[in-house]
Amino acid sequence: MTDTTWKYENFEPAGSAIGYRIRRKLDEVQSPFQKIEIYETTDWGNLMLIDGAVMLTTRDNFLYHEMMSHPALFTHADPKRVVIIGGGDCGTLREVLKHPGVESAVQCDIDEQVTRMAEKWFPELCERNGDPRAQLLFDDGIAWMANCEPGSVDIVIVDSTDPVGPAEGLFNKAFYGSCFRALRDDGILVQQSESPLVLLELIREMRVEMGKAGFTEFKTLPFPQPCYPTGWWSCTLARKQARGFEFRETDARAKAFDSRYYSADVHRGALATPPFVAAALDE
Amino acid sequence: MTDTTWKYENFEPAGSAIGYRIRRKLDEVQSPFQKIEIYETTDWGNLMLIDGAVMLTTRDNFLYHEMMSHPALFTHADPKRVVIIGGGDCGTLREVLKHPGVESAVQCDIDEQVTRMAEKWFPELCERNGDPRAQLLFDDGIAWMANCEPGSVDIVIVDSTDPVGPAEGLFNKAFYGSCFRALRDDGILVQQSESPLVLLELIREMRVEMGKAGFTEFKTLPFPQPCYPTGWWSCTLARKQARGFEFRETDARAKAFDSRYYSADVHRGALATPPFVAAALDE
Numbered sequence: 001m002t003d004t005t006w007k008y009e010n011f012e013p014a015g016s017a018i019g020y021r022i023r024r025k026l027d028e029v030q031s032p033f034q035k036i037e038i039y040e041t042t043d044w045g046n047l048m049l050i051d052g053a054v055m056l057t058t059r060d061n062f063l064y065h066e067m068m069s070h071p072a073l074f075t076h077a078d079p080k081r082v083v084i085i086g087g088g089d090c091g092t093l094r095e096v097l098k099h100p101g102v103e104s105a106v107q108c109d110i111d112e113q114v115t116r117m118a119e120k121w122f123p124e125l126c127e128r129n130g131d132p133r134a135q136l137l138f139d140d141g142i143a144w145m146a147n148c149e150p151g152s153v154d155i156v157i158v159d160s161t162d163p164v165g166p167a168e169g170l171f172n173k174a175f176y177g178s179c180f181r182a183l184r185d186d187g188i189l190v191q192q193s194e195s196p197l198v199l200l201e202l203i204r205e206m207r208v209e210m211g212k213a214g215f216t217e218f219k220t221l222p223f224p225q226p227c228y229p230t231g232w233w234s235c236t237l238a239r240k241q242a243r244g245f246e247f248r249e250t251d252a253r254a255k256a257f258d259s260r261y262y263s264a265d266v267h268r269g270a271l272a273t274p275p276f277v278a279a280a281l282d283e
Numbered sequence: 284m285t286d287t288t289w290k291y292e293n294f295e296p297a298g299s300a301i302g303y304r305i306r307r308k309l310d311e312v313q314s315p316f317q318k319i320e321i322y323e324t325t326d327w328g329n330l331m332l333i334d335g336a337v338m339l340t341t342r343d344n345f346l347y348h349e350m351m352s353h354p355a356l357f358t359h360a361d362p363k364r365v366v367i368i369g370g371g372d373c374g375t376l377r378e379v380l381k382h383p384g385v386e387s388a389v390q391c392d393i394d395e396q397v398t399r400m401a402e403k404w405f406p407e408l409c410e411r412n413g414d415p416r417a418q419l420l421f422d423d424g425i426a427w428m429a430n431c432e433p434g435s436v437d438i439v440i441v442d443s444t445d446p447v448g449p450a451e452g453l454f455n456k457a458f459y460g461s462c463f464r465a466l467r468d469d470g471i472l473v474q475q476s477e478s479p480l481v482l483l484e485l486i487r488e489m490r491v492e493m494g495k496a497g498f499t500e501f502k503t504l505p506f507p508q509p510c511y512p513t514g515w516w517s518c519t520l521a522r523k524q525a526r527g528f529e530f531r532e533t534d535a536r537a538k539a540f541d542s543r544y545y546s547a548d549v550h551r552g553a554l555a556t557p558p559f560v561a562a563a564l565d566e
Contacts, residue, residue, distance in 0.1 A: 231514010
């Protein structure tokens, strides 16, 4: 194959790398917060990098976006008000809005340029941005959560980059405390929680910080995500009150929308924590 | 970090790559069949490459070896005689021999050098090679299966490299026909079946070939495997007779051996075929 090159992301904390065969760079913008680049790959559609780290590809982002949203929304008894912190590519928002019971979905990403690039290069992720239930804010998610009306939110989804740079403040007690206050008693916090194979220590620490903020129960759901380090990723659900992580399985089986990875059976499977993960998390 | 380099495997059929941070090359041998290299990584223990393709690392091989063995052995009602074609690193053999009901486990790999390198650099995988139930053969697996006594085997595990080079003949009707003859009526064939994200066409073709050889039922179980392309891998189980893929769940829960990824719940979860995989496989 001619006119292609390989582009790699070396993931230093794990000592492993992921790469793609690239046709050309499509776009680049330096926002006030980070550098966003878009590449055309040979096999994965378009690829977004932020400060050199792979964010998403056209081909495999459905795995992450479906698993960041549907398990939590089918675990909550009746989610009406959802807040997404980060998530500027709008893919999680799109999945959340597939739930007809959702009355309001606020997406608060600090960097408007991420959404502008998504609109241009991943338009399918933005197809529900005009939904009257959707509100797109470009603001500091930490401050926004701190000022959010107490007990007003059913689900907070922290769809952030890695816990370095702009997203570092989304992984500590202060931020989780704001989420705790904003949530109703039966509310659920969802945090993308990195690779369960190599970053179990990070998941432990995250749970400790969530616990300090008042959250009482935690569950980490693994799922495949080829574009992230190790190809195996996770989200962690936290509850204010001890209500467990059983989900509305009948509703999940009868859902009126399509999904490509998520199903009631896949959800059930993701609740099966592998023994080595359970051991590391003291479950 | 000084004195380290990054080593990448470009996986051409998927247009993606995987890489590791390397301290140094530990060993290299050119066998009559292939070039085997061993590297010391910074975070993944030792790494084996065959003809430049990543075969296994110390850190994550348990995922593959457990999933290539335990689901099939807990699906069969009473597996006594197991044959492994390929599998020269002996990791699958080790897992098979954890089942006390297994009376005989034959491992037939064409390349003795793979086993010699595993003994040297992955000794933990070879710790059961001296088990009196184990028989290690270094021979052509295609010829060996063709000459195997009909109806004498409970489970055949095809633990092969990709379907190119020495392993190409392990993915066609002729070889699967030999497996079909060698298996008892309630026997199960297990084939490593590549990435369910990008190689669904290969899994389809494999099933067609298995079907031509007489196999009637198929089930593809996905699992994480960071060292293989996309980080998401699979094994495909095929049955001679239509008996389904329900497993001895009570026995799996009560198993007397440790496993790090496999559990009865993880097995149940792996049976939940994601919608996009089911659609591609016409399930």
